[in-house]
Amino acid sequence: MRPTGKLHLGNYVGALQSWVKLQHSHDCFFFVADWHALTTDYDDTSRLADNSLEVVLDFLAAGLDPEKCAIFVQSHVREHAELHLLFSMITPLGWLERVPSYKEQQQQMSNKDLHMYGFLGYPLLQAADILIYRPDFVPVGEDQSAHIELTREVARRFNQFYQLKGKPVFPEPQILLTPSPKLLGTDKRKMSKSYDNSILLSDEAEVVGQKIKNSVTDRPKLADRGSPDRCPVGNLHQIFSDRDRLAHITEGCTQASITCVECKALAVESVNAHLAPIRERRRALAQNSGKLRQTIQHGAQKATAAAEGTMTAVRDAIGLLRLGAVAGLAAKEESTAALRVPESVANAKNDDERWELRTAVWLEKVGKMYPLRKDSRRVFITRKGRKVGLYAEPEKNGNWTFEPKDQSLNVLVLLAEDQEGVLHDYVLPPKVLQDCWKKFEREHNAGHTTLVINVQKTADGPRLIVPNGENIEVQKYEGDYSALQ
Numbered sequence: 379m380r381p382t383g384k385l386h387l388g389n390y391v392g393a394l395q396s397w398v399k400l401q402h403s404h405d406c407f408f409f410v411a412d413w414h415a416l417t418t419d420y421d422d423t424s425r426l427a428d429n430s431l432e433v434v435l436d437f438l439a440a441g442l443d444p445e446k447c448a449i450f451v452q453s454h455v456r457e458h459a460e461l462h463l464l465f466s467m468i469t470p471l472g473w474l475e476r477v478p479s480y481k482e483q484q485q486q487m488s489n490k491d492l493h494m495y496g497f498l499g500y501p502l503l504q505a506a507d508i509l510i511y512r513p514d515f516v517p518v519g520e521d522q523s524a525h526i527e528l529t530r531e532v533a534r535r536f537n538q539f540y541q542l543k544g545k546p547v548f549p550e551p552q553i554l555l556t557p558s559p560k561l562l563g564t565d566k567r568k569m570s571k572s573y574d575n576s577i578l579l580s581d582e583a584e585v586v587g588q589k590i591k592n593s594v595t596d597r598p599k600l601a602d603r604g605s606p607d608r609c610p611v612g613n614l615h616q617i618f619s620d621r622d623r624l625a626h627i628t629e630g631c632t633q634a635s636i637t638c639v640e641c642k643a644l645a646v647e648s649v650n651a652h653l654a655p656i657r658e659r660r661r662a663l664a665q666n667s668g669k670l671r672q673t674i675q676h677g678a679q680k681a682t683a684a685a686e687g688t689m690t691a692v693r694d695a696i697g698l699l700r701l702g703a704v705a706g707l708a709a710k711e712e713s714t715a716a717l718r719v720p721e722s723v724a725n726a727k728n729d730d731e732r733w734e735l736r737t738a739v740w741l742e743k744v745g746k747m748y749p750l751r752k753d754s755r756r757v758f759i760t761r762k763g764r765k766v767g768l769y770a771e772p773e774k775n776g777n778w779t780f781e782p783k784d785q786s787l788n789v790l791v792l793l794a795e796d797q798e799g800v801l802h803d804y805v806l807p808p809k810v811l812q813d814c815w816k817k818f819e820r821e822h823n824a825g826h827t828t829l830v831i832n833v834q835k836t837a838d839g840p841r842l843i844v845p846n847g848e849n850i851e852v853q854k855y856e857g858d859y860s861a862l863q
């Protein structure tokens with residue numbers, strides 16, 4: 379509920395009374411929508427904090443129990459704003475412009491400039507308010523069905539874009555229609571604070587009496603017959619009087635056998651009898667600011683715990699960086715970090731020792747992921763039995779020359795050490811290697827047992843030069859270990 383001031387009987391019978399019942403059968407979240415109040419009343423916030431507190435008091439006085447449900451103030455649970463922001467990235471503008479209340483309210487409140495981003499987006503904030511608790515139901519009246527439909531559409535769209543391990547993050551909540559008996563304001567129009575025709579939940583007994591006595595009725599003249607359905611006082615009886623009293627005034631009204639004055643006195647009695655315990659609870663709570671503060675804080679904590687659970691799923695589904703994942707990412711980074719040849723390679727005695735030094739770092743890194751069994755000189759066997767030739771060469775004028783000798787190799791790994799001592803590892807899969815041999819044999823007489831392969835630096839990146847002059851881009855094979863399985 380928006381904190382526009384103390385709640386009136388229309389709010390009570392239209393929603394709050396049902397909520398009090400629902401808290402016993404469902405896990406419920408009820409909040410004071412203070413950010414929503416800003417979407418229209420952004421220019422005067424002088425009463426915002428006080429009004430928020432009044433609404434919490436009304437919630438509690440009416441019978442919402444902080445032990446049974448979560449009662450909180452929207453701005454105390456910042457996750458609502460975060461989810462709204464993320465939803466705003468995927469919600470087409472047309473969806474918001476189509477919401478009926480957007481145009482209606484702009485017309486109704488023509489004295490106010492509502493061409494604001496926040497006002498257009500308030501149904502989306504409402505979608506976030508709802509979906510952040512991933513609910514099965516939303517207890518609202520028919521008039522809210524367009525908003526709930528938008529909420530369902532947003533949930534669907536989010537789930538289409540992002541999933542968590544293939545599963546949708548959000549449910550598509552259903553409307554839980556709550557009984558909302560008709561209650562006219564004292565002037566026979568809809569009960570509303572702006573019409574000054576409402577009876578407040580917190581009104582003192584005398585004030586209630588005064589308002590009912592001054593109420594417009596359905597019988598302008600004593601002799602007129604009326605209908606409690608069309609009369610604000612009759613409505614009050616229908617809600618707050620017992621069956622006998624309701625039958626009595628219904629007959630008296632429709633037959634003109636009682637006066638409106640009598641009828642009103644009975645209504646005052648019924649309404650005050652119902653409101654007395656509410657008033658009493660409110661008074662006690664208002665005097666215990668410590669308890670009130672604790673209740674609001676406790677509600678925010680309860681709501682935050684649930685909202686945070688959703689936001690973790692949302693952030694993960696979208697793929698935002700989690701702090702906890704930094705260690706994992708750093709490890710990944712390390713695994714793709716440049717491989718460096720030890721400086722001792724310069725003092726190596728012979729080719730074999732240089733090969734040992736150059737390949738040791740590579741074997742250590744790759745061997746962890748893809749176990750390689752040593753077969754013969756410079757040849758390894760993968761887990762699946764593939765024969766891998768491992769060759770390492772230093773750079774000579776932007777060029778590396780490799781001379782593998784074994785035609786039965788399936789995979790060729792070329793370790794190209796650049797001038798900074800960094801190793802680039804190009805893993806040529808069977809198909810590429812076979813092509814190299816074929817081209818080589820076309821160029822040379824069959825029967826050659828040594829293949830000559832060059833890797834050359836070019837402006838477009840390194841190229842693999844096969845002997846007949848053709849060359850292929852080799853960058854894509856760098857660090858690609860899929861052939862080593």
Ligand code: SF4
Pocket residue numbers: 595596597604605606609610611612627630631632636637638639641642
């Ligand atoms: S008798 Fe009661 S219900 Fe009928 S018009 Fe008068 S006040 Fe209203």
